[in-house]
Amino acid sequence: MSKSSVLEPRATAGGIIGQLFMWGWLLLGLVPLLFIAITSLKPEGIVNQVPPAWVFDVTLKNYVTVMTGGQGTSQGFGQLLMNSAIVSVGATALTVLLAVPAAYALSMRTFAPRKKISGWILSTYMFPPIVAVIPIFVFAGKLGMMDTYAVLIIPYAAFNLPIAVWILRSAIVQIPFEIQEAAMVDGASHWSTLRQIVWPLLGPSVATVSVLTLVLTWNEFLFALSLTRSDAKTAPVGLQEFTGMYGTEWGSITAAATLVVAPILILTILLRRRMVSGLTFGAVK
DSSP states (O other), X not given: OOHHHHHHHHHHHHHHHHHHHHHHHHHHHHHHHHHHHHHTTSOTTTTTOSSOOOSOOOOOHHHHHXXXXXXXXXXXXXXXXXXXXXXXXXXXXXXXXXXHHHHHHHTOTTOTTHHHHHXXXXXXXXXXXXXXXXXXXXXXXXXXXXXXXXHHHHHHHHHHHHHHHHHHHHHHHHSOHHHHHHHHHTTOOHHHHIIIIIHHHTHHHHHHHHHHHHHHHHHOOHHHHHHOSSSSOOHHHHHGGGEETTEEOHHHHHHHHHHHHHHHHHHHHHTHHXXXXXXXXXXXX
C-alpha cells in the first residue's frame, strides 16, 4: 500500500471535521440574528419575558409601528432606510468610479513610483475616521452641507477608497500585461484599454469592492449621527430612538434591526461567489 493511500483517509477525515467546525461556527454566529428576528415577531406583552417565550402568536405589529413612525420616533423607518440606501449606493458608486482608474494607473509598469504610492494609499486606511468628524463638521457647516446626502457620501467614499484601490490594483496586476500592450499597439489609448480590456475582466473584484463599501457605509453610525439631523438621517441613527429614559422598546428595536440587517445579508448571500472570486483573484500578488 502506498504512502499516499494511507494518508488519504486522514486527509478526508480532517476535511470533514474542518467543514463541520466552520458550519458550526457559522450557525453560532447566526444565533443573535435569529434571536433578533424572532423577538421582532413577538406580541408586546411577552417581548420582555424572561426566560424568553418560544411559543407565541406571530405578529407584524412591531414592523408596522416602525415603518409608520411609532411613539418617540421622529419619522417612519422607511424613510431612514431610503436615506441609507441613497447614501450607500452613492458612496459605493463614487468609490468604484475613483478606484478603478486609480488602480489602473498604479498598475502601469511605466509608472515608476507605483509601489511606494500604493503602499502609502493602503497605509491611509489605518487613519481613524473619528478624528475627522470635527473638521468635516466645521467645513460642512460653513459650506451649508449639513444634513445632506453629499456630506455623508464624500467622506464615506474617501475612507473606503484606499482598500478599494488596493483590491482593484492587485486584480489588474493579475491580468496579463501582454493583452494591454496588444491593444495599445493597435492604437488604443489608456482610457480605451481600461474601458474595453481591463474593465470587463474586473467584474468579481468590482463586486467585492462594492459589497465591502456597501456594508461599511450602510452600518456607519458616527458620521451619520454628527452630520445629519432629519433630512439625511440614516437607519443606524434611527435605531437609537427606540431606547429612551423609560426603557427600551424591544419589539420595535428588534424589528428595526432586522430591517437594517436583512438587505445587506441578502446581498452578501447573492454575491458571495463573486466576492470570494474577487478577493482570491486580487490577493495573489
